[in-house]
Amino acid sequence: MKKTFFSLLMALVAMCATAQGVGDAFYIYRNDGQFNAFFRDEVDSIAYSYYDTDSVYYNDIVTQVIYTPDSIYSIPLAAIDSVSFVQPETILRPNVVMMEQVGMSDYLKSVDGMCLFFDTSIPNSLTPKVGDILFSTDFDNPLFNEGFVGKVIDTKKSTQYLQVCCDSVYDLTDIFVQLISIEKIKDDNNNPSNSNARRISGEWTSSRNPVNFNLGFSRHLSDGEVSLSGAVEGTYIATVAYKITLKEQYVNLKLHHDWQYNAHLKFKSNKDFGTLEGNVNSLPAIRFPAVAPVFKFQIAGCPFIKGEGNLELDFSLNSPVHSYLGEVTYHNGHFRGSNKRMPVSGNNNPSFDTAFSLNGSVQTGYMVDFWLGTINAIGSYLRTGLDFYIGPKMTGDFTMKIGTGNPINYYSMFKDSKFGLSLLTVDYEFFGEAAFAGHKFPRAMFCNGTFQTPLYHEWYIMPEFSDLNIKKDVQNLSATISTTPTRDILFPLSVGLGLYDKSGSLLDKRFQSKKYKRENEGYKIQQTFSSLERNTEYTARPLIKILDGEVPALPTEKFKLDDTSCPDSNHPHWIDLGLPSGTQWRCCNEGASTPEAYGGYYAFGQVSSAPSSDQIKELVNHCSYQWTTQNGVKGGKFTGPNGGTVFLPAAGGRWDGELFNVGTGGDYWSSTPYDEYGAYYLYFGSGYAGWDYWDYFGRFDEESVRPVR
Numbered sequence: 001m002k003k004t005f006f007s008l009l010m011a012l013v014a015m016c017a018t019a020q021g022v023g024d025a026f027y028i029y030r031n032d033g034q035f036n037a038f039f040r041d042e043v044d045s046i047a048y049s050y051y052d053t054d055s056v057y058y059n060d061i062v063t064q065v066i067y068t069p070d071s072i073y074s075i076p077l078a079a080i081d082s083v084s085f086v087q088p089e090t091i092l093r094p095n096v097v098m099m100e101q102v103g104m105s106d107y108l109k110s111v112d113g114m115c116l117f118f119d120t121s122i123p124n125s126l127t128p129k130v131g132d133i134l135f136s137t138d139f140d141n142p143l144f145n146e147g148f149v150g151k152v153i154d155t156k157k158s159t160q161y162l163q164v165c166c167d168s169v170y171d172l173t174d175i176f177v178q179l180i181s182i183e184k185i186k187d188d189n190n191n192p193s194n195s196n197a198r199r200i201s202g203e204w205t206s207s208r209n210p211v212n213f214n215l216g217f218s219r220h221l222s223d224g225e226v227s228l229s230g231a232v233e234g235t236y237i238a239t240v241a242y243k244i245t246l247k248e249q250y251v252n253l254k255l256h257h258d259w260q261y262n263a264h265l266k267f268k269s270n271k272d273f274g275t276l277e278g279n280v281n282s283l284p285a286i287r288f289p290a291v292a293p294v295f296k297f298q299i300a301g302c303p304f305i306k307g308e309g310n311l312e313l314d315f316s317l318n319s320p321v322h323s324y325l326g327e328v329t330y331h332n333g334h335f336r337g338s339n340k341r342m343p344v345s346g347n348n349n350p351s352f353d354t355a356f357s358l359n360g361s362v363q364t365g366y367m368v369d370f371w372l373g374t375i376n377a378i379g380s381y382l383r384t385g386l387d388f389y390i391g392p393k394m395t396g397d398f399t400m401k402i403g404t405g406n407p408i409n410y411y412s413m414f415k416d417s418k419f420g421l422s423l424l425t426v427d428y429e430f431f432g433e434a435a436f437a438g439h440k441f442p443r444a445m446f447c448n449g450t451f452q453t454p455l456y457h458e459w460y461i462m463p464e465f466s467d468l469n470i471k472k473d474v475q476n477l478s479a480t481i482s483t484t485p486t487r488d489i490l491f492p493l494s495v496g497l498g499l500y501d502k503s504g505s506l507l508d509k510r511f512q513s514k515k516y517k518r519e520n521e522g523y524k525i526q527q528t529f530s531s532l533e534r535n536t537e538y539t540a541r542p543l544i545k546i547l548d549g550e551v552p553a554l555p556t557e558k559f560k561l562d563d564t565s566c567p568d569s570n571h572p573h574w575i576d577l578g579l580p581s582g583t584q585w586r587c588c589n590e591g592a593s594t595p596e597a598y599g600g601y602y603a604f605g606q607v608s609s610a611p612s613s614d615q616i617k618e619l620v621n622h623c624s625y626q627w628t629t630q631n632g633v634k635g636g637k638f639t640g641p642n643g644g645t646v647f648l649p650a651a652g653g654r655w656d657g658e659l660f661n662v663g664t665g666g667d668y669w670s671s672t673p674y675d676e677y678g679a680y681y682l683y684f685g686s687g688y689a690g691w692d693y694w695d696y697f698g699r700f701d702e703e704s705v706r707p708v709r
């Protein structure tokens with residue numbers, strides 16, 4: 001075994017020195033049913049290992065390791081029968097007749113299925129005999145579907161023609177005693193001069209187009225239109241190694257392919273249109289080997305679009321390069337396959353631009369189909385396929401109708417609808433099928449999956465909004481409302497604020513001049529609503545313009561310009577009126593548990609939390625005063641600079657044990673004495689409010705107290 005290993009290394013060294021008489025490839029024949037063939041210039045290095053293919057260590061070299069740019073091959077030395085640097089001879093069975101080569105085709109007049117009709121002038125030496133295998137490689141001959149292979153079972157001569165009927169040939173070993181080779185099929189979009197397959201043996205001429213699919217695609221639908229334009233450009237390198245002998249049938253396809261595409265999609269549709277496929281672009285098939293082309297490698301593709309619902313879409317995309325390595329192996333009736341993503345150097349960022357009005361779902365892409373198999377003339381002996389669905393995946397389920405029903409619910413229904421877009425999605429399916437001697441094995445799907453990139457991004461249909469901030473300006477009867485939208489949304493939307501009355505009717509709406517699309521851009525919604533009325537309950541909420549409608553969003557916030565400023569009914573509260581001193585006034589009188597209740601009547605100094613004279617002056621000088629009725633109780637309302645209010649009931653006062661002015665005016669003690677006998681107090685009534693002081697026996701007068709802090 002060691003000997004094989006060293007002879008391989010030595011031979012490689014020798015080959016580098018003198019390339020004469022040696023092929024571009026070498027072949028490793030194995031006794032374990034496997035077969036390896038390598039192009040010399042693709043082998044980065046050859047090494048040996050003390051570990052076997054199961055990673056078990058030995059004291060001796062047990063494994064040959066061959067490194068190529070794509071893969072690492074570990075071959076047990078014990079499995080290596082021999083290594084050859086010479087292109088193995090292709091050996092046809094002696095009864096195979098190449099029809100063009102011998103001139104038989106010149107006499108062919110017509111074809112009916114597996115029966116051929118020759119001119120009666122065909123010489124005896126060219127007349128087919130029962131048991132012959134007739135093989136035509138004239139793939140352009142209109143008489144054949146795709147060349148011809150058949151085993152002669154019957155010949156009949158009449159005055160008009162020679163009829164030769166054949167059986168189908170299902171097995172390559174009916175044609176070949178030995179067919180061993182490695183082929184490289186390379187197509188380079190950017191360099192058409194490279195577009196010929198590299199041949200190891202035989203002659204090969206072919207003129208093929210670069211791999212470039214134009215997406216030009218347009219359909220008129222009964223109630224809409226869909227179009228897709230763009231191009232898919234790519235390069236691929238396919239390497240096919242095969243070993244067909246009487247004992248063994250082995251075919252391996254390696255496909256390294258890079259793709260890039262740009263597309264511009266336009267949809268306008270009002271109903272499901274299912275799947276539309278564009279024209280299939282097929283590149284001319286590559287057939288090999290040249291001596292008796294039985295294999296065919298083909299590549300084809302078409303754009304596809306799936307859509308449903310009401311949607312309009314305008315989407316442009318330039319993708320980065322996708323690079324993949326797929327491998328399929330067929331060996332004596334069994335398939336196996338793998339697919340992996342290869343690293344790509346350079347710019348890997350897609351660019352895209354989109355404008356949607358979407359009410360449905362849409363998926364689009366480009367399907368590329370590679371396949372390797374035997375030519376059609378040989379039954380359905382072998383076929384392996386690699387299908388790639390390349391393209392942006394845009395899926396969503398947004399069946400939204402604006403303008404009917406209760407619009408309030410739409411936001412809740414759709415605010416969490418997300419839209420995911422993966423610009424680099426590649427779905428792949430590898431499959432194989434085979435048939436022997438008329439027996440067809442079921443199609444085997446041995447590998448499928450999806451490559452999704454980190455560039456996957458999610459968008460929402462609608463933004464979310466922060467709690468509303470309401471700044472009331474009671475003096476000017478206006479309110480400035482602000483909120484901040486969050487989330488990245490799919491298509492830019494006009495957003496604003498709506499003002500509703502108590503019954504939920506929209507009173508006023510204001511939209512921002514700039515549309516919202518992404519968070520983290522410092523976007524803020526702020527609108528001022530003016531000409532508001534006092535003592536009226538308003539509800540503010542964000543608004544979203546979508547399609548032709550306006551969707552009221554959440555959260556909502558109720559406010560009143562003249563409300564009591566009490567946050568709830570759990571009185572008492574301390575009310576911030578926005579006064580310069582920072583003084584807070586209580587919402588209820590001393591001894592009262594609601595703002596309207598009169599509470600107790602107290603002599604001066606009896607309640608320590610009473611305001612100072614300065615605090616009373618501040619209330620009168622910095623607040624607007626209004627004589628009003630609150631919950632059926634008359635009183636004075638003081639509205640501070642910040643819109644906060646306190647209501648003081650007109651509780652009157654008690655003098656000499658008797659109540660005066662109840663319901664017509666209020667007298668509230670300060671904590672500040674005026675002189676030995678008197679003290680300051682607050683008074684108000686219909687149309688007036690002020691401060692003054694009692695003197696003489698005034699301190700014994702009993703008045704209301706409104707505490708401060």
Ligand SMILES: [Zn+2]
Nearest residue numbers: 566571573587
């Ligand atoms: Zn309160």
